[in-house]
Ligand SMILES: NC(=O)C1=CN([C@@H]2O[C@H](COP(=O)(O)OP(=O)(O)OC[C@H]3O[C@@H](n4cnc5c(N)ncnc54)[C@H](OP(=O)(O)O)[C@@H]3O)[C@@H](O)[C@H]2O)C=CC1
């Protein structure tokens with residue numbers, strides 16, 4: 001009898017107590033961010049994920065501005081959004097690396113209710129082979145560019161006349177949750193966004209500004225097609241653990257994440273697991289998600305270690321094959337013709 005009571009206690013009462021406790025303590029409080037009739041400003045909005053986001057936000061009744069460097073790509077994007085939704089978006093051309101240009105661009109449009117820092121560059125390569133210029137470009141565009149945007153947008157956002165909640169979102173990547181072969185600079189830039197986002201959320205919560213961090217897997221976009229032209233094989237193998245998505249699907253997850261005020265926004269099932277496995281000390285607004293994080297922490301650490309085991313397995317296999325090929329080549333004296341990428 002005592003045994004039955006004890007198992008009843010552990011199985012039913014403890015989880016309920018845990019849920020109640022988490023509901024009481026989770027911060028920040030849950031929030032929803034309306035986007036209808038509000039000004040959504042999307043950087044990198046002329047291509048890929050940013051373009052899909054702009055189209056969906058416009059279709060949901062938001063007033064949308066897209067920012068990128070190339071004016072003709074911006075015009076093309078505007079025309080394609082008009083064609084599919086009948087709505088006109090505003091375009092502004094600026095390089096996010098240039099703070100003055102970003103400030104001028106932001107001041108040329110209405111106050112911003114939702115800022116999506118989505119611009120990004122990515123060139124997958126082993127650090128040893130990658131030019132430092134390329135490393136710097138990824139850090140500058142992806143990370144410093146996002147600082148420039150936030151700095152330029154915050155004053156207007158804080159002094160907005162309607163006191164409704166507003167949002168600042170960053171497009172990270174699953175490579176911003178776990179380091180991946182070939183992505184030293186890219187992962188560093190995306191991990192950097194997490195530090196920015198976590199600290200910024202504490203600084204702006206009093207102004208009802210809510211931060212979201214979006215973590216897509218490989219996504220079919222013009223940028224991704226370009227990346228694939230010279231991506232190390234191992235990068236594709238390891239990143240392949242998470243499958244691939246369409247830009248429209250990622251944009252839908254991103255927009256829903258922003259509207260529901262989620263701090264961490266995963267985009268697929270692997271991303272959901274990754275979010276739990278890398279929860280760390282991130283803010284969590286949902287007590288149900290907090291509950292899932294607490295009860296599955298141990299098992300997901302094991303899953304994470306299993307992934308690392310398979311990834312290091314692929315790396316070992318790759319080096320073994322490379323050695324095998326080299327020896328074969330030396331024997332045949334045809335070294336030129338069989339160098340692996
Ligand atoms: N595609 C993928 O597999 C994944 C992408 N992501 C992230 O999603 C975001 C969008 O990626 P995706 O849609 O594939 O990219 P694309 O290459 O298709 O589009 C990139 C956009 O960013 C703009 N941009 C690039 N550099 C700058 C700059 N210096 N200043 C202003 N705008 C700039 C580009 O316009 P222009 O060149 O005219 O300036 C373009 O509009 C990126 O942050 C990326 O890291 C995350 C995970 C996976």
Ligand SMILES: CCCCCCCCCCCCCCCC(=O)[C@@H](N)CO
Pocket residue numbers: 122173174175178180216217218219224227238239240241242270271273274277300301303304307
């Ligand atoms: C514990 C559970 C773990 C769950 C699975 C983990 C899978 C991780 C895969 C990481 C994929 C990284 C893709 C980067 C895409 C990207 O950003 C580039 N295409 C550049 O744009």
